[in-house]
Amino acid sequence: MLVSFEHVSLRYPCGRTVLNDINLALMPGLFYFLTGASGAGKSSLLRLIYQMEKPTEGRVTLFDRDTSQLYRHEYPALRRRLGIVFQDFRLVPHLSALENAALPLRLAGAERLDVEQHVTELLNWVGLGDRLHALPSELSGGEQQRVSIARAIVNKPRLLLADEPTGNVDDEASKKLMHLFLELNKMGTTVIFATHQKDLVQQYAKPVLRLKNGRLVSSMDEAA
Amino acid sequence: MGMPSNLFNTAFKQQRLGLMFSIILVILVYLGTLAMAAQAVLARTALTWGYDLQSRVTIEIPFVDDEDATQKQDKRERLLQLLRAMPQVDTVEPIDEAKTQGLLSQWIDDASLLQALPLPQLIDVTFKVGATLAPAELQRTLASHNRDLRVYGHADWMDKLLGFLTGLGVIATLMLFLTGFAVVTVISAICRAALAVQHDTIELLHFMGAPDHAIARQFQKHIQRLAFPAALIGFALAALTVAILVFLLSSLGGLSLIAPLSWVTLGSVTALIPLGAIGLSIITARQSLLRLLRRLG
Ligand SMILES: Nc1ncnc2c1ncn2[C@@H]1O[C@H](COP(=O)(O)OP(=O)(O)OP(=O)(O)O)[C@@H](O)[C@H]1O
Ligand SMILES: [Mg+2]
Numbered sequence: 001m002l003v004s005f006e007h008v009s010l011r012y013p014c015g016r017t018v019l020n021d022i023n024l025a026l027m028p029g030l031f032y033f034l035t036g037a038s039g040a041g042k043s044s045l046l047r048l049i050y051q052m053e054k055p056t057e058g059r060v061t062l063f064d065r066d067t068s069q070l071y072r073h074e075y076p077a078l079r080r081r082l083g084i085v086f087q088d089f090r091l092v093p094h095l096s097a098l099e100n101a102a103l104p105l106r107l108a109g110a111e112r113l114d115v116e117q118h119v120t121e122l123l124n125w126v127g128l129g130d131r132l133h134a135l136p137s138e139l140s141g142g143e144q145q146r147v148s149i150a151r152a153i154v155n156k157p158r159l160l161l162a163d164e165p166t167g168n169v170d171d172e173a174s175k176k177l178m179h180l181f182l183e184l185n186k187m188g189t190t191v192i193f194a195t196h197q198k199d200l201v202q203q204y205a206k207p208v209l210r211l212k213n214g215r216l217v218s219s220m221d222e223a224a
Numbered sequence: 225m226g227m228p229s230n231l232f233n234t235a236f237k238q239q240r241l242g243l244m245f246s247i248i249l250v251i252l253v254y255l256g257t258l259a260m261a262a263q264a265v266l267a268r269t270a271l272t273w274g275y276d277l278q279s280r281v282t283i284e285i286p287f288v289d290d291e292d293a294t295q296k297q298d299k300r301e302r303l304l305q306l307l308r309a310m311p312q313v314d315t316v317e318p319i320d321e322a323k324t325q326g327l328l329s330q331w332i333d334d335a336s337l338l339q340a341l342p343l344p345q346l347i348d349v350t351f352k353v354g355a356t357l358a359p360a361e362l363q364r365t366l367a368s369h370n371r372d373l374r375v376y377g378h379a380d381w382m383d384k385l386l387g388f389l390t391g392l393g394v395i396a397t398l399m400l401f402l403t404g405f406a407v408v409t410v411i412s413a414i415c416r417a418a419l420a421v422q423h424d425t426i427e428l429l430h431f432m433g434a435p436d437h438a439i440a441r442q443f444q445k446h447i448q449r450l451a452f453p454a455a456l457i458g459f460a461l462a463a464l465t466v467a468i469l470v471f472l473l474s475s476l477g478g479l480s481l482i483a484p485l486s487w488v489t490l491g492s493v494t495a496l497i498p499l500g501a502i503g504l505s506i507i508t509a510r511q512s513l514l515r516l517l518r519r520l521g
Pocket of ligand 2: 044087
């Protein structure tokens with residue numbers, strides 16, 4: 001089991017309960033949509049997976065590890081198997097598009113030149129070939145989003161957590177990025193794709209996790 | 225584990241933390257090096273003087289009106305023999321009458337007057353190591369030979385001076401500790417500020433699986449790059465100051481007061497300060513960052 005939630009609830013400090021008794025089990029190699037209205041808790045659920053938040057109740061298992069039992073020094077190795085597209089991009093403001101996208105490879109200790117070549121190709125692919133050395137502040141929202149996508153997939157993660165990855169791009173680019181995610185999925189990466197774009201979900205026959213009022217009301221075969 | 229070397233640039237530039245750190249380190253290394261130099265010179269001087277004044281006395285044979293030169297010389301020779309026979313005595317050296325007169329000639333121009341002055345005869349005596357006789361004791365011993373002899377030790381006023389020197393040494397040591405403490409405090413503060421400025425970047429690095437030690441190392445490299453030139457400048461300024469002091473002292477003729485300490489020794493002892501400051505900076509940066517990161521969760 002790649003990710004499993006057992007009776008997981010999440011309540012932010014001095015806030016209401018955002019996720020309520022969530023149970024799920026994600027199989028490796030699949031492509032999941034995570035949907036729900038704005039504020040339904042999609043980002044919160046992803047945060048529980050990448051360990052930004054801890055469940056108030058219940059148990060989250062990641063790569064067969066009970067995350068409540070993890071020691072601090074075990075997080076890095078676990079997180080390096082994840083790719084995360086943050087809803088708010090989270091690019092390092094003083095690093096160029098190239099440097100931002102290259103961070104995971106640099107962290108993994110890859111040679112600088114190899115990294116540059118590889119990342120340049122990837123950025124070319126997402127249509128940023130001529131913006132390699134631009135700072136995030138010089139990029140449009142959609143361009144920043146594509147840098148953040150490149151960064152998330154650059155080291156072929158086992159699990160990709162994409163939070164509204166196509167929220168800021170036009171239909172054309174959106175299709176192209178979808179294609180990218182599906183290709184990645186074919187090569188073995190499990191994808192969780194959070195979005196509130198219903199039409200996008202309907203276009204692809206993939207299992208859907210739907211959040212409503214803090215609960216999971218998914219029918220895995222909804223889109224099928 | 226690699227990271228772009230400019231990862232923490234924002235923190236160091238935005239708040240001018242880098243500049244602040246460099247300036248403070250220059251000042252601290254400057255003060256520390258001066259304190260160390262003072263400490264080294266003082267310790268050496270106190271040691272030399274302390275040994276000298278314990279192991280050295282001057283014996284005065286008072287001038288007697290109707291004595292002629294041969295009588296004078298006889299008297300001196302007998303005393304010299306007596307002294308040389310004593311087991312505690314190391315060297316016995318009569319001070320030339322000409323030399324005594326030479327000293328006085330600076331104030332007295334008239335040569336004939338100088339000749340006629342009732343000058344006492346002086347003998348410098350040094351004792352063997354660990355066999356020192358107190359001046360009063362030696363005077364008692366010699367009284368049977370000549371009751372008029374006076375033995376002078378240099379200890380009384382030198383003791384006070386030595387106490388003063390030791391006090392200065394303690395202050396210099398204290399200054400060294402304070403400097404080190406200041407380095408640690410400043411760097412901890414800078415780490416906290418830098419971390420606050422780049423909280424988001426660090427959180428991101430965590431999410432991407434960067435271990436604490438890699439983040440700390442990156443930060444430490446930054447401090448290192450700043451610390452080297454700063455320490456060098458502080459040390460150079462201190463060396464310049466010492467050179468100026470030495471020049472001033474020597475033009476006043478006071479240099480002989482300071483026990484001879486070779487430039488090489490002084491240089492290598494004081495070089496410990498910039499090296500120590502760099503080392504301390506790096507270690508402090510690393511440790512405080514690791515501590516802060518752990519607290520970040
Ligand atoms: N750090 C936080 N502290 C308190 N409340 C929070 C925090 N983050 C999110 N919330 C609340 O939790 C709820 C779920 O937020 P979340 O970001 O998970 O929703 P979402 O489904 O991702 O929405 P969107 O589609 O707009 O991104 C919202 O009501 C939000 O106000
Ligand atoms: Mg969201």
